[in-house]
Amino acid sequence: MPEGDTYAKAAHRARNVLAGAVVTAVEGSAKAIRRHSPAILDRKVEAVRTVGKNLLIDFDSGLTVRIHLGMNGTVQVTPPGRDRDLAGVRLGLRTDRGAVWAVGAPKVEVGKRAAIDGALARLGPDLLADEFDVGAFEERAGRYPPDRPVCDFLLDQRVMAGVGNVYKSEVLFLERLAPDRTMATIDAATRRRLAERARRLMLPNTRRYNRSTRGLGDGSLWVYGRAGKPCRRCRTEIQEGWLGTPARITYWCPSCQQ
Numbered sequence: 001m002p003e004g005d006t007y008a009k010a011a012h013r014a015r016n017v018l019a020g021a022v023v024t025a026v027e028g029s030a031k032a033i034r035r036h037s038p039a040i041l042d043r044k045v046e047a048v049r050t051v052g053k054n055l056l057i058d059f060d061s062g063l064t065v066r067i068h069l070g071m072n073g074t075v076q077v078t079p080p081g082r083d084r085d086l087a088g089v090r091l092g093l094r095t096d097r098g099a100v101w102a103v104g105a106p107k108v109e110v111g112k113r114a115a116i117d118g119a120l121a122r123l124g125p126d127l128l129a130d131e132f133d134v135g136a137f138e139e140r141a142g143r144y145p146p147d148r149p150v151c152d153f154l155l156d157q158r159v160m161a162g163v164g165n166v167y168k169s170e171v172l173f174l175e176r177l178a179p180d181r182t183m184a185t186i187d188a189a190t191r192r193r194l195a196e197r198a199r200r201l202m203l204p205n206t207r208r209y210n211r212s213t214r215g216l217g218d219g220s221l222w223v224y225g226r227a228g229k230p231c232r233r234c235r236t237e238i239q240e241g242w243l244g245t246p247a248r249i250t251y252w253c254p255s256c257q258q
């Protein structure tokens, strides 16, 4: 599932093809792309960047393309001159260095950079920024409704940007918190630990092929996707459930997490 680290890796690969290069062909089924392709074609890409779970491509015309990968979207890169089946391609950009394809991405928007950045300013601080803005996080976290569960808190991109269901489950396991605990029971120091843990888990995965939260680089996780298997710490069976509003898949150990 695409989370902050997925976007950082996608941006890195897309940058190799796009940054500083002129777009020689625009393809894809996204409505915004069909409409704006004349304004993108033959323009130079100034930057490829991310904010939380948003991939942004800035053009020298002042336009920005914003891509959200949803649950199953991917960003693929192909070498120059390679033909590609366009099934599922929402956006394809070719340059003389290759092509970048956003496949299955539910949201692809094109707009003026200022407008897109303005909309993204509603998001909390980016967990993968060079410096995580702890002050902004604490201010936003302090305003979060105390009756909501911690599993929703971690996913709320207005508090901090980048966490999805995988890191949500992994952070809660490592901090030993049951996912349905309300925020009223979680103090400021613990909230801060949740953010720091999420950042610490996610950062190394921006440089790994397989996401891991166990420091092994082998793709292994503590609880996510492990329903019915023994907890790696205490051997209790890992639980799976749809928690929060809206309900989202969650994994936890009922013994380790209280």
Ligand SMILES: [Zn+2]
Binding pocket: 231, 232, 233, 234, 235, 236, 253, 254, 255, 256, 257
């Ligand atoms: Zn356990």
